Amino acid sequence: xxxxxxxxxxxxxxxxxxGFIFLLVKRGQKIDHEIARLKSQLEDKEK
Amino acid sequence: MREKAIYILGLLGxxxxxxxxxxxxxxxxxxxxxxxxxxxIFVHVPAAIAGFTFYGVAVIGSIGFLLxxxxxxxxxxVSSVEVAQVFALINLVTGSMWGHIxxxxxxxxxxxxxxxxxxxxxxxxYLLMRPAVAEATQRATMSAIxxxxxxxxxxxVIMAIRLHNVRTQHPAPVLETGGLAPSWWPPFLIAIxxxxxxxxxxxxxxxxxxxxxxxxxxxxxxxxAI
Numbered sequence: 001x002x003x004x005x006x007x008x009x010x011x012x013x014x015x016x017x018x019g020f021i022f023l024l025v026k027r028g029q030k031i032d033h034e035i036a037r038l039k040s041q042l043e044d045k046e047k
Numbered sequence: 048m049r050e051k052a053i054y055i056l057g058l059l060g061x062x063x064x065x066x067x068x069x070x071x072x073x074x075x076x077x078x079x080x081x082x083x084x085x086x087x088i089f090v091h092v093p094a095a096i097a098g099f100t101f102y103g104v105a106v107i108g109s110i111g112f113l114l115x116x117x118x119x120x121x122x123x124x125v126s127s128v129e130v131a132q133v134f135a136l137i138n139l140v141t142g143s144m145w146g147h148i149x150x151x152x153x154x155x156x157x158x159x160x161x162x163x164x165x166x167x168x169x170x171x172x173y174l175l176m177r178p179a180v181a182e183a184t185q186r187a188t189m190s191a192i193x194x195x196x197x198x199x200x201x202x203x204v205i206m207a208i209r210l211h212n213v214r215t216q217h218p219a220p221v222l223e224t225g226g227l228a229p230s231w232w233p234p235f236l237i238a239i240x241x242x243x244x245x246x247x248x249x250x251x252x253x254x255x256x257x258x259x260x261x262x263x264x265x266x267x268x269x270x271x272a273i
Contacts, residue, residue, distance in 0.1 A: 003083040005148050009141040010068070013090050016140065017245070020133045024252055031259050038266040045273045 053251045060244030067237045075234070084148045088231075089238045091141040092222070095163075097242035098134035099201055101127045101250065102170070106198045109191035118261060121187035124194055125177065126253035128170050130246045135167045150216055159207035159217040166204055169197035183264065 071089050078085025108124030111117065142160070147153050154160065173193045180186035208217050221227055227235065 002077075002081075002148060005144050006083050006086055009087050009144045010090055012140045012144070013094065013137045016133055016137050020129075020249065024249070024256070028252070028256055031256055031263065035259055035263050035266070038263060038270065042266055042270055042273075045270065 049251055049255065053248045056244045056251070057248035060241045060248065063237055063241035063244065067234050067241065070234055075230070081149060084145060087141055087145040088221070088227070089234055091138060091145060093235070093238040093242045094134045094137040094141065096239050097246050098131045098138055099205075100243065101131035101134065101246055102166075102198060102201060104250070105131060105170075105194050109194040112187055112191045116184070118183070118187060121190065122254055122257035122261070123250075124191065125174075126250045126257060128173055128194065129253055130249045132167065132170055132174070133249070134242065134246065135163070135170070139163065139167060146216070152216075155216045157207075157215040157217065158210075158213050159204065159215045162200055162203045162207050166197065166200045169200060170194075173197060 067089070071086055075086070077083040078088075105124045105127035108120045108122075108127060111120035112124065142163075143153050146155075173190060176193065177186055177190055180189055207213060208215055208219055218226075
């Protein structure tokens with residue numbers, strides 16, 4: 001049990017970090033998509 | 048340049064952690080009193096130290112914004128708070144598991160644990176408050192004030208196990224009282240450096256996103272004006 005909980009603790013730490021990285025990637029994709037959309041919209045309006 | 052720095056810092060931090068884990072799990076005996084669970088110190092304490100470091104960076108960013116009204120500082124603050132929250136959560140979760148084995152309880156409302164939980168909740172409030180304020184300057188100003196206010200809790204967390212008249216479940220500061228064996232110091236210090244490196248890489252990624260988000264806001268304004 002002693003060793004099990006050590007594994008759980010380290011696993012939890014990795015899951016939290018990887019979860020945050022996953023959220024960062026998703027948010028980054030959303031932002032990149034949004035800026036591409038707005039830029040094309042701006043170009044269209046300027047034409 | 049920033050992309051390169053992110054990759055180098057992230058890779059270096061990950062390599063340090065992987066090497067350290069190999070040493071911790073396969074090359075070290077358990078702690079004399081606590082057994083294997085004592086090795087939780089290599090993630091629990093470095094996570095707390097990394098968390099406080101990035102909260103500190105957030106406070107510097109917040110003061111910088113209040114003094115200059117430059118949004119770069121606001122971006123630095125919010126990026127640092129998010130990363131600090133990740134480390135604070137690791138600290139709380141691993142501490143709870145450690146406590147479950149050593150104390151026989153998952154949680155207790157003593158000063159140390161409660162003040163750390165409060166710190167986490169205050170900065171969670173900071174992150175939840177930001178999207179609720181539409182105007183950028185107002186949002187950054189309110190965030191900066193809240194970040195500085197919340198940081199007042201950090202000395203309480205640190206002092207909670209050092210005050211003589213406070214009884215706490217949490218042990219006295221092990222590091223300062225020679226409680227850590229000399230052979231345990233290198234992996235402990237490596238874990239702190241690795242968390243700093245990974246944390247800095249994550250802050251840089253978030254900073255890039257904040258810069259793009261500001262660009263999005265300015266394009267929206269431009270579109271609105273046309």
